[in-house]
Amino acid sequence: MPNVKAAPTLRRRRLGSTLRSYREKAKLSQEQVAQAMGWDESKVSRIENAKARMPHRDIPRLLKLCGIADPEVITALEGLAKDAGKQGWWQPYGDVVAAVYRDYLTLESDAESTHIWTPNLIPGLLQTGAYAREIIAATAITRTPEEVNALAEVRRTRQAVLTARPDGPLKLWAVIHEAALHQRFAPSFAVMREQLRHLLDMADLPNVSIQVMPLTATPHPGLIGLFEIVRFPHPWPTVVSLENLRGGYFVEGTADVKVFETAFERVVAAAESVDDSRELIKKIMERNGT
Incomplete structure (x- = not known):
């Protein structure tokens, strides 16, 4: 793919x-x-509107001016100022990775944990390469075959946050509807067999919790659709990510985020426990000869 600097x-x-x-x-x-x-007054405006770089060495002095003395806040903002100009690992894929997706990958790279409810699909962080290609080809209907392969590669590469992140692995709590575990693909039944086995392997990681929402579950807020709650170390606020056929968007603000946090708690309560979910995945594999 072309190396386009974003x-x-x-x-x-x-x-x-x-x-x-x-x-x-x-x-x-x-x-x-x-x-x-x-400074020139215009510099303050440019920094606040993301049009100019904020030197990390000036962070403590600026925060002191604003009455902020919390060392955690100072350290966090210094780190963000240092990293603001870094190019993400996804940059070589150029425009194949849309702007909103680049924003999401940045959030995921910086996040402490993510809680996701997926009613129809295996979450991207838990997908095998073959499963990812099939799903992207079916849902990214405006993409070329080459772009589909590139996006599948991006999806697999981003999974390193669960196992190989320098500052510690991302904590993932995923609730997946049972219906997603019965998905079949025309090319080969082996795609789902590999995917289900991969789910069980990932569930063994200490930072990954997987629950299955059974077909017999009582009504819950997750019936509305997919959402993901992305949390960060202090002082950064929680962000909610939502997706549709045209891409994704983010929900921020304490009141709006709280609605989704409450919804996730109710989704978790309606789902099978982590241990029972593992057994359910195994039963589905056995029942379908996988």
Whole structure:
């Protein structure tokens, strides 16, 4: 795939919006901050709007100006400022990875944990290569075969966050509807056999919890559709990711996020336990000769 350099906008946007929030809470104008920092006023605006780089060495002084002394906050923002210009591992895939998907991959790279409810599919972080290709080919209806293969490769590569992330593996809690475990693919029944075995293998990881929502489950909020709750270390707020045929989008804000967190708790309560889910996956494999 072509090596296209994409602007690392998400981390810069998160940093800018956080700094703006702290400035406004301190009741400081952009002009006041610029004067105190020895900057041109337009620099404050550019930083807060993700149009300029924020030097990490200036973070402590700026936060002190805003009355922020929490060392965890200072360290977190310094780290984000340092990483704001980093190119993601997905950059060599160029425009095949859409802007919203690049944003999601950035969030996933920075996240502490993710809780996902999937009513129709195996979650991307738990998909085998063959399963991913079949699903992407069926759902990404505007993509060429070459793009489908590239996206399947991206999906498999991103799974390293579960096992090989330098700062520790991502914690994954996935609730999958039983219907997704009965999926069949025209090319080969082996695709689902491999996928179910892979689910059992992944469930052995200490940072991965998998539950199955049985066909006989009582009604629950997950009936509305797929959603994913992405959580970060302090001070970063939780983000909810939603998807549809045209891509994905994010929900932020304490009140809106709380709705999804409550919904996930009810989804978990309606699903089989982790141990019973493992047995159910095994039974489905045996029942279908897989």
